[in-house]
Amino acid sequence: QVQLVESGGGLVQAGDSLRLSCAASGRTFSSYAMGWFRQAPGKEREFVAAISFSGARTYYADSVKGRFTISRNNAKNTVVLQMNSVKPEDTAVYYCAAARGVVSTSISEYAYWGQGTQVTVSS
Secondary structure, three states: OOOEEOOOOOOOOOOOEEEEEEEEEOOOOHHHEEEEEEEOOOOOOOOOOOOOEOOOOOOEEOOOOEEEEEEEEEEOOOEEEEEEEOHHEEEEEEEEEEEEOOOOEEEEEHOOOOOOOOOOOOO
């Protein structure tokens, strides 16, 4: 089992950068694929980015490709979402999640979730 805690959210202006971090507990962090998802008010939770357990493979939603970067440090049990050139439509609660096995873009594959961190982008 793994527990996840996100941090780094806040209020920024369009075009700014923001760095979200997710700290994981447990000694088996390196065996989990990790993902970031987001949920805007009145909308369903959606995939943002994912990274394989080794960090060798990454996947992005089309809406963030080229602007966001996911990375992980297995020695420090952390995963980071670097958000550049943010847009008002990036406003949402961002969640870190962990999945056993193969990296996936599907919410249903992720068994462990953090509490979320709010990101608000003003225009």
